[in-house]
Amino acid sequence: MVAAFSTAVQSPDLAQHKKTLRSASLRATPARLAVLGELLAAPRPLSHAELVAHLGQGRFDRATLYRNLMDLTRAGLVNRVDRGDHVWRFAPAPARHHDRAHPHFVCVTCGDVECLPTANLAIEQAVDMPRAVRSAHVDVQLRGVCDRC
Amino acid sequence: MVAAFSTAVQSPDLAQHKKTLRSASLRATPARLAVLGELLAAPRPLSHAELVAHLGQGRFDRATLYRNLMDLTRAGLVNRVDRGDHVWRFAPAPARHHDRAHPHFVCVTCGDVECLPTANLAIEQAVDMPRAVRSAHVDVQLRGVCDRC
DNA sequence: TTGCAACTTGCGACCGGGTTGCAAGTAGGT
DNA sequence: ACCTACTTGCAACCCGGTCGCAAGTTGCAA
Numbered sequence: 001m002v003a004a005f006s007t008a009v010q011s012p013d014l015a016q017h018k019k020t021l022r023s024a025s026l027r028a029t030p031a032r033l034a035v036l037g038e039l040l041a042a043p044r045p046l047s048h049a050e051l052v053a054h055l056g057q058g059r060f061d062r063a064t065l066y067r068n069l070m071d072l073t074r075a076g077l078v079n080r081v082d083r084g085d086h087v088w089r090f091a092p093a094p095a096r097h098h099d100r101a102h103p104h105f106v107c108v109t110c111g112d113v114e115c116l117p118t119a120n121l122a123i124e125q126a127v128d129m130p131r132a133v134r135s136a137h138v139d140v141q142l143r144g145v146c147d148r149c
Numbered sequence: 150m151v152a153a154f155s156t157a158v159q160s161p162d163l164a165q166h167k168k169t170l171r172s173a174s175l176r177a178t179p180a181r182l183a184v185l186g187e188l189l190a191a192p193r194p195l196s197h198a199e200l201v202a203h204l205g206q207g208r209f210d211r212a213t214l215y216r217n218l219m220d221l222t223r224a225g226l227v228n229r230v231d232r233g234d235h236v237w238r239f240a241p242a243p244a245r246h247h248d249r250a251h252p253h254f255v256c257v258t259c260g261d262v263e264c265l266p267t268a269n270l271a272i273e274q275a276v277d278m279p280r281a282v283r284s285a286h287v288d289v290q291l292r293g294v295c296d297r298c
Numbered sequence: 299t300t301g302c303a304a305c306t307t308g309c310g311a312c313c314g315g316g317t318t319g320c321a322a323g324t325a326g327g328t
Numbered sequence: 329a330c331c332t333a334c335t336t337g338c339a340a341c342c343c344g345g346t347c348g349c350a351a352g353t354t355g356c357a358a
Binding site: 030066087088 | 343344345346347353354355
């Protein structure tokens, strides 16, 4: 009964996150749910250290949090980004529309990544450019300070 | 006389590097000259660890090499770049033509940075884009694999 | 509901890049 | 040649990132 009760009162979010994990073939463990929930609730990408500060107070080990971040990243539920300060930050993966190439706006202050519409960028080709550029095999990043920062 | 002799036979490069350092208000110490020479001779940006491997064999301390890399970077003679693998790499600063904005091609494999002509990139503006993009306060990076890699 | 294999966790330890304090040594202007 | 400010070597430290292992959980299947 205790188990049944606690299941009944768990927040809709928690149930949703559980589904998300299971559909990614990941077990829904407390640590995993906490990590996912924390990342989804955070206003910006969190570093491993920040996550440890939030969830590590005797609740979860830093190695556990680290491995969960890796699991979520490998599963594609979370993106690992580098703001440029040599610290990995983790953000929930945005809705999948990455099948088609498009430029990204990367905030150099908060590390946030924003997708820009494909139509808004054009590159004139020239023969002396790297092959990767000519064949459009590049990730286009506009790096600057976002509106919030 | 010994001093005079060794000065006489020093390579043209060495003399040039000495000038470079002095014009940047940096003392021309052996370690500094070695670091600058190594970076200029290298075909690609070197990490601190690589530099230690090349020059550290009993010749210079890793802290010394580290501080010299920092000094050169601060002085603008060297650029510190991040390939994305969380290791700083140092490359001699290219001839200054960075007064006007232009896109960069960053090789995600070797870390090399190449400047592209301004005219070859055009960004269509839209009202819902970040202010930084609209005001062109962004560094445009095309990230891919360069021709050599 | 129970059983069990596979997966997770906590702990402890390690690694390596990056960084600093301090005392001894050196570059270079005068 | 001299003197001062800048450099060096050494030794240590910090911290993010990782891993091995034994104990604890999860969730499929019976």
